[in-house]
Amino acid sequence: MLPELLDTARRRLEGATAGDEQGAADMVIRKLEQGDENATRGFFERIPEADQRFFKEDVLEPGTVERWTADARVRRLIAIADDGTVRGYAAVVPGVGWSKHVAELHVIVDPDERRDGLGTQLVWKALELTRELDLGKLVVEVVAEQEGAVEMFERLGFCREAVLPGHVRDRDGKEHDLVLLANTGLLAAEFQGAAS
Numbered sequence: 001m002l003p004e005l006l007d008t009a010r011r012r013l014e015g016a017t018a019g020d021e022q023g024a025a026d027m028v029i030r031k032l033e034q035g036d037e038n039a040t041r042g043f044f045e046r047i048p049e050a051d052q053r054f055f056k057e058d059v060l061e062p063g064t065v066e067r068w069t070a071d072a073r074v075r076r077l078i079a080i081a082d083d084g085t086v087r088g089y090a091a092v093v094p095g096v097g098w099s100k101h102v103a104e105l106h107v108i109v110d111p112d113e114r115r116d117g118l119g120t121q122l123v124w125k126a127l128e129l130t131r132e133l134d135l136g137k138l139v140v141e142v143v144a145e146q147e148g149a150v151e152m153f154e155r156l157g158f159c160r161e162a163v164l165p166g167h168v169r170d171r172d173g174k175e176h177d178l179v180l181l182a183n184t185g186l187l188a189a190e191f192q193g194a195a196s
């Protein structure tokens with residue numbers, strides 16, 4: 001059973017605008033399927049190295065995307081432009097054992113498409129998947145300095161649950177804090193209602 005919509009989340013969503021949705025209106029967002037491997041790999045090749053560190057596996061390693069399409073446990077979404085290129089990606093990775101009601105969210109948007117509402121749309125779709133998967137909590141990890149990304153998740157009903165000091169080490173050896181945000185019961189349908 002899913003927890004009730006949090007009032008605090010609804011209040012945050014009042015700041016979200018219908019314009020967010022219009023910006024990425026020409027994209028089709030759907031589940032990753034067999035046949036999407038080359039376009040998906042092309043997308044990850046265009047992602048700057050600095051952003052590749054958000055992934056806990058080497059996305060460019062041969063066979064990775066093929067493995068994903070064969071793995072039904074993790075739900076993966078891609079955003080496809082008119083020309084067939086992949087412009088965004090999101091994954092909902094369910095936990096196991098005592099955390100099987102919790103899933104981790106990964107979302108990444110092509111640098112050329114950012115600030116146009118696509119990240120927001122991908123998170124909405126990921127929230128819809130939490131209902132399909134009967135999850136109670138969706139968590140996302142964001143480097144603390146990425147205040148814009150933290151703000152986006154807060155506007156989508158995520159709350160800061162923890163800050164892990166020095167949890168991320170960049171390529172230059174500098175450490176950064178990691179913010180853990182969680183959404184504990186906001187359904188995408190309810191979000192869309194709040195935003196319209």
Ligand SMILES: CC(C)(COP(=O)(O)OP(=O)(O)OC[C@H]1O[C@@H](n2cnc3c(N)ncnc32)[C@H](O)[C@@H]1OP(=O)(O)O)[C@@H](O)C(=O)NCCC(=O)NCCS
Binds near residue numbers: 054106107114117146
């Ligand atoms: C975080 C990310 C997915 C956002 O995607 P996006 O398509 O740019 O997001 P949206 O256009 O829907 O942004 C919605 C709002 O969030 C905030 N926001 C998002 N990115 C921001 C940034 N870099 N700076 C300031 N505000 C930002 C803004 O309020 C924005 O609304 P506005 O453009 O009307 O001001 C994208 O920046 C990204 O791929 N980053 C690298 C990967 C990452 O950090 N993923 C998150 C952890 S897994």
